[in-house]
Amino acid sequence: MINYFSSKFKLGVLGGGQLGKMLLSETQKYDIYTSILDGAKDAPCAQICNEFHQGSLMDFDTVYNFGKKVDVLTIEIEHVNIEALLKLEKEGLEIYPQPSVLQIIQHKGRQKDFFVKNGIPTSPHKRFSSLAALKKEALSFPFVWKSAQFGYDGTGVKIVKNENDLNSLTNTDCIIEELIPFKNELAVIVARNKNGEIKTYPVVEMEFHPEANQVEYVICPARISDDVAKKAKDIALNVAESFKHIGLLAVELFQTENDDILVNEVAPRTHNSGHYSIEASYTSQFEQHLRSILNLPLGNTASKVAGIMVNLVGEEGFSGDVVYENMEEILKMDGVTPHIYGKKQTHPFRKMGHVTVVNNNLDEARKIAEKVKNTIRVISK
Amino acid sequence: MINYFSSKFKLGVLGGGQLGKMLLSETQKYDIYTSILDGAKDAPCAQICNEFHQGSLMDFDTVYNFGKKVDVLTIEIEHVNIEALLKLEKEGLEIYPQPSVLQIIQHKGRQKDFFVKNGIPTSPHKRFSSLAALKKEALSFPFVWKSAQFGYDGTGVKIVKNENDLNSLTNTDCIIEELIPFKNELAVIVARNKNGEIKTYPVVEMEFHPEANQVEYVICPARISDDVAKKAKDIALNVAESFKHIGLLAVELFQTENDDILVNEVAPRTHNSGHYSIEASYTSQFEQHLRSILNLPLGNTASKVAGIMVNLVGEEGFSGDVVYENMEEILKMDGVTPHIYGKKQTHPFRKMGHVTVVNNNLDEARKIAEKVKNTIRVISK
Known part of the structure; x- marks a missing residue:
């Protein structure tokens, strides 16, 4: 085995946002020297990694030159220069997840085609190279429109109800999908290492705000039957195996009205959808991601206690230096842990942090999560 | 409340060793800007805090000047220049634990006198200003000798069995204590904030190697009766209240043959003795220390699962660049988390890290801890 710990081994990470920051907690715990590349000088990781480089993740030379100076390369965001990764891989660098997998996943058209080709159940879709091409099609409304690339946190996704809605779409490479009515939105995180060892985390459930159609809570375990949970895990495992994915793969799922x-x-x-795991699993x-990309044995994915995550996003109407109002109130509540990502400026709907609530009892955790949601406010001075 | 999170607030920490490093995990989670002073350029905290200063913790000017640039000051080691802290406090800086408490605790003679004065049960002791003064006394053997200051991890403590043993003692300010036969060595961590909110962690037990007389495992919860546990917690609470201590206070206890x-x-x-809490509580x-010194509400001190800690110390006969042999083997075991402190050089008995084993079942955790102990080796290349 390579000596990763307190050694000259260097892990490179493309992206220095909150996911990178939470990964650093684990590289610090293992004392693995970590070098990070991010476009922003004040990225959440900038001050707390061993080595920080500022530069564009989409620039061939920047990514290539960064990669030449590390021993294993991973990502915390999938929008990176794939050509540089393919060249680095050809030159012998270990990169996980593999560039070929990233190439498929970072394009929603290729991703959906991959599902179809590998017999993975997914809603029917069509690909278009532009909005003009889409408009030429005989369309049946409503449908889901997705920008093929660079969508993030709900941007680049729209429900198109009629001809008129077409005018609000960006002119870009896109896919459209049949709109499937679903009971639940679920997710399963799969970890797989180079040895092929593979494990799933428990199925989690996204609970939506009854009116705003926004995810309010990620709940682990999902409040679903064992049969549905098993089906979800089996499908997630199948997706990871089909990709021969190395690293963590988060599989977002719909549970239809018929429990498909x-x-x-x-x-x-x-x-x-896996942030709850820091406290609950x-x-x-983040530790599991490290274990999988370094080909270490995978850890136990079971939970110690039930966990619910509440996102902290910037409140509408506030922009500027962030203030977390009523932090003291939520810290009084049982089993509550805030994670503050370190972004100094808030703006409406910006992801600023999250709060995890853990409890032996899921219903109790759910009540506390609601109190947290109704108490803390992410505003500006 | 002061806005600590993603703000201009600056926390200062005297000491940048492993305790500081584990504290940084928490300041990062809360995005609290942290500045650290340590004597060693390559201290475990050096690369992962917001601001690092190299300088002696015992030097008045160094500590004073460092303190002038932070908003709240805390410590991760008690051997620091107290005069500088007293002056900083007089000039308005919040320092927790309070310099007056540190002053008592960092001197074992004053510490014992404080216990006696406050009716805290402790073994009978006598203070001496030098070895010569001690030798003039009519002594009854055996007894425990302790250097009054700067003892650490068992250094500065000796069991003196006869006149001859006196010659192995250092000529220094010291105390001697009656040697009390005990069944168990226990510890209780108490957290107390400025508001006076106070909580104890569960009682933990140190399990010793049957021959080597060295602590092998810290076990939470201790395998003792509820009555003994209650007595231990009440005494620990009393100690913290007597000091009006702000911050974390670790109280080491003996359970005598008579359950005193x-x-x-x-x-x-x-x-x-509280490292298990990272995974088990x-x-x-470390989060609790932050909460207490920043006068935030204290968190739940209960455990999610049973926890056992195994220290990782440098193996005898090895000095130089550290290698953690068989890490892969212990990572295969259930509920095992290694913490590598980041010291690049090992030498015999140096504290290099620890491993926590968590499990729903304490006996199972104990078995796994023993496997960990017998598997991992801290050696050099």
Whole structure:
């Protein structure tokens, strides 16, 4: 085995946002020297990694030159220069997830085609190279429109109800999908290492705000039957095996009215739906990502206690130096841990942090999560 | 409340060793800007804090000047220049634990006198200003000799069995204590904030190697009766209240043959006996220390699961660049988390890290801890 710990081994990470920051907790715990590349000088990771480089993740030379100076390369965001990664890999660098997998996943058209080709259940879709091409099609409304690339946190996704809605779409490479009515939005995180050892985390459930149609809570375990949970895990395992993915793969799923499970999309990295694991699981998703990309044995994915995550996003109407109002109130509540990502400026809906609530009892955790949600406010001075 | 999070607030920490490093995990989680002073350029905290200053913790000017640039000051080691702290406090700086408490605790003679004065049960002791003064006394053997200052991890403590043993003692300010036969060595960590809110962690037990007389495992919860546990917690609470201590206080205790509880000594900070809490507790001792010194509400001190800590110390016969042999083997075991402190050089008995084993079942955790102990080796290349 390579000596990763307190050694000259250097792990490179493309991206220095909150996912990178939470990964650093684990590299620090293992004392693995970590070098990070990010476009922003004040990225959340900038001051707390061993080595920080500022530069564009989409620039061939920047990514290539960064990669030449590390021993293993990973990502915390999938929008990176793939050509540079392919060249680095050809020259012998270990990169996980593999560039070929990233190449498929970072394009929603290729991702959906991959699902179809590998018999992975997903809603029917069509690909278009532009908005003009889409408009030429005989369309049946409503449908889901997705920008093929660079969508993030709901940007680049729209429900198109009629001809008129077409005018609000960006003119870009896109896919459209049948709109499937679903009971639940679920997610399963799969970890797989180079040896082929593979494990899933428990199925989690996204609970939506009854009116705003926004995810309010990520709940682990999902409040679903064992049968549905098993189906969801089996499908997630199948997706990871089909990709021969190395690293963490977050598989977002729909549970339909008939309890069918459809894959919505995947993210080839640690994921918002796994943040609960830092407090609730035997092995946090960030430690598990490290274990999988370094070909170490995978840790126990079971939970010690029930966990619910509440996102902290900037409140509408506030922009500027962030203030977390009523932090003291939520710290009084049982089993509450805030994670502040370190972005100094808030603006409406910006992801600024999250709060995890853990409890032996899921219903109790759910009540506390609601109190947290109704108490803390992310505003500006 | 002061806005600590993603703000201009600056926390200063005297000491940048492993305790500081584990504290940084928490300041990063809360995005609290942290500045650290340590004598060693390559201290475990050096590369991962917001601001690092190299300088002696015992030097008045160094500590004073460092303190002038922070908003709240804390320690991760008690051997610091107290005069500088007293002056900083007089000039308005908040310092926790309070310099007056540190002053008592950092001197074992004053510490024992404080226990006696406050009716805290402890073994009978006498103070001496030098070895010569001690030798003039009519002594009854055996007894425990302790250097009054700068003892650490068992250095500065000796069991003196006869006149001859006196020659192995250092000529220094010291105390001697009656040697009390005990069944168990226990510890209780108490957290107390400025508001006076106070909480104890569960009682933990040190399990010793049957021959080597060295602590092998720290076990939470201790395998003792509820009555003994209650007595231990009440005494620990009493110690913290007597000091009006702000921050974390680790209270080391003896359980005598008659189930009396005696205070051995205290440490005014996070402590080796609380490392299990990172994985096992609702609130880790490091987060709790932050909460207490920043006058935030204290977190739940209960455990999610049973926890056992195994220290990783440098193996005898090895000095030089460290290698953690068989890390892969221990990572295969259930609920095992290694913490590598980041010291690049090992030497015999140097504290290099620790491993936590968590499990729903304490006996199972104990078995795994023994496997860990017998598997991992801290050696050099």
